[in-house]
Amino acid sequence: MEKIFITGASGCVGHYLFDALIHNPNYQLNLLVRDLNKLKFNPYDFPNVTIVHDDLKNIEKHAALLKEIDYVIHLAADWGGNEGNYDYTLGLFKLLDHNKCKRVIYFSTASILGADNKPVEAAEIFGTHYIRSKYRAYKELPGLKIYPKVITLFPTWVLGGDETHPFSHASLGIIGLRGWLWLIRFIAVDASFHFIHAKDIALITKHLLENDVKEKEFILGNAPVTAREFIKETCHLFGLRVYFQILIPQSFVRILAFLTGRKLQPWDLYCFNRRHFTYDTVNAETFGLKFGLKTIRDALPSLARRH
Numbered sequence: 001m002e003k004i005f006i007t008g009a010s011g012c013v014g015h016y017l018f019d020a021l022i023h024n025p026n027y028q029l030n031l032l033v034r035d036l037n038k039l040k041f042n043p044y045d046f047p048n049v050t051i052v053h054d055d056l057k058n059i060e061k062h063a064a065l066l067k068e069i070d071y072v073i074h075l076a077a078d079w080g081g082n083e084g085n086y087d088y089t090l091g092l093f094k095l096l097d098h099n100k101c102k103r104v105i106y107f108s109t110a111s112i113l114g115a116d117n118k119p120v121e122a123a124e125i126f127g128t129h130y131i132r133s134k135y136r137a138y139k140e141l142p143g144l145k146i147y148p149k150v151i152t153l154f155p156t157w158v159l160g161g162d163e164t165h166p167f168s169h170a171s172l173g174i175i176g177l178r179g180w181l182w183l184i185r186f187i188a189v190d191a192s193f194h195f196i197h198a199k200d201i202a203l204i205t206k207h208l209l210e211n212d213v214k215e216k217e218f219i220l221g222n223a224p225v226t227a228r229e230f231i232k233e234t235c236h237l238f239g240l241r242v243y244f245q246i247l248i249p250q251s252f253v254r255i256l257a258f259l260t261g262r263k264l265q266p267w268d269l270y271c272f273n274r275r276h277f278t279y280d281t282v283n284a285e286t287f288g289l290k291f292g293l294k295t296i297r298d299a300l301p302s303l304a305r306r307h
Contacts, residue, residue, distance in 0.1 A: 001028040001048070003068055004209075006205075007092070008055060008075030012160050012168040017073065017138025021209075022046055023102045028185055030065065030153055032056065032076070040164050056088040059095065059124060066095040071209060072104045073295075077130065081180035085133035091249035095201075098145040105205055106141075109134050110194070110219055110279060111155040117279050126266035132291075151208055156221035158280065159299045160198030168198055178238060185235045188228040188245035197293035200284040206285045221281035222294050233296035237303065 003022070008014045008033040018041065021027055031043060032052045043049045052062060056076055059066075074092065078084025092106065111127070112135040113118035121232065123135040141147050161167030167175070201220055207216075225233075232242050250272050254264065264272075271277075283294070293299045 001026055001071045003028045004073065005028060005030045005032065005052075005066065005069045005070045007032045007072075008077065009033055010166070011077075012166045012171075013074060013155075013158065013198045013201050013202065013205075014075050015040060016199045017075070017205055020202045020206045022049070030069070032062075039164065040166065041292055048136070055106040056092070059092050059296075061091050063095050066092070067097045067100070068230075069096065069261045070100065070102050072096065072101065073205060074106045075106065077107070077109075078133070079130050083097065085130065086137045086140075089137050090144070092113055093144050093146050093150075095140075096146050098149065101146060101149060103209065104146055104150045105208055106150055107136050108152050110155050110156045110221070110277070112138060113154060113279060115276075115278065122270055126270040127193065128265075129175045131267065136189065144302055146212055148239060150216065151213070152217045153205070153208075154217070154219040154279075155201060156194035156196055156277070157194055158281070159293075161303075167303075170195070171300075173260065174234060174300070174303060180238055181235055181238060184231060186244065186246060187244045188231065188247050189275075191227040192217075193227075193230075193277045194224050194279065194281050195296070195299065196281075196283060197299045199292055200289075202286050203284050203289050204282070207289060208217060219279045219281045220283065221279065221282065222283050223298060224276075224278045226291055230296055234300065236297070237300050240276045244286070 004027055005031060006014065006017065009018060010033050021029060025048065028048050028050065030052055031052045033039065033053060034055045036053065037257070038192065043051050047090060054061065074089065076084065111131050112119050112123040119138060124132050127135060138152065141150060157170050158168045159171050161171045204220060228245055231245070235242050253272065
């Protein structure tokens, strides 16, 4: 059996990835899980699943196991600090046997990239702890022995979640704004971005696990949408009509933040100045995969069903 080590299995993408891989009898899934209560499936129902009940910060305790691993899918993200995304990530990769391990699929973030699809120093200078640590880790990858076998994925805005899958951070954000949609529907900002559904990410990851590819880096996202379009589709989802939208200038946002006592952080200001986070992306259809949640209307219905 092929031994696969997966971090972040308790998250949104992790659950969809579990669905994509679990029914292959040739896979032995080793899931690093810190909190078993976050799993929406019972891992002990599957004979080809081994739970490594621990935190990524203790990864060195599992050095013997990692020396036997054939594939690694590193999904886990530390949203509040540097250690998980930098120190422990590099520690994990250094424990792998670069002669035995066939492939590492590493999840970074498109937030560290500029319009030319290359990392920008602004991510380290202005970024949050999460973004800065992802930038630093990416820069260190070429110095690792396992690097020739690493495929780096840069997800854009991740949507997903339902009754059997945890909601992504972006989806939770949309749910949190639902009570304000009656007002937000009349507002528009000059911005655009990509999104991709977690189920499509899982399908792409499975494809890259099982097939050789020349490219070593992929930015995951569907066609870009404008903020105006996104607001309209979200309101439609929750049964709200959008009669008109007023374009709000950046200066108004800054004034509003001042009046409400909210201090704009350096990353907030960077995003306001840049506004259009668009890249050369790939999605499920790029790889000839049949399932594809291509539009906002395709990707959001589970939020309305849940709430």
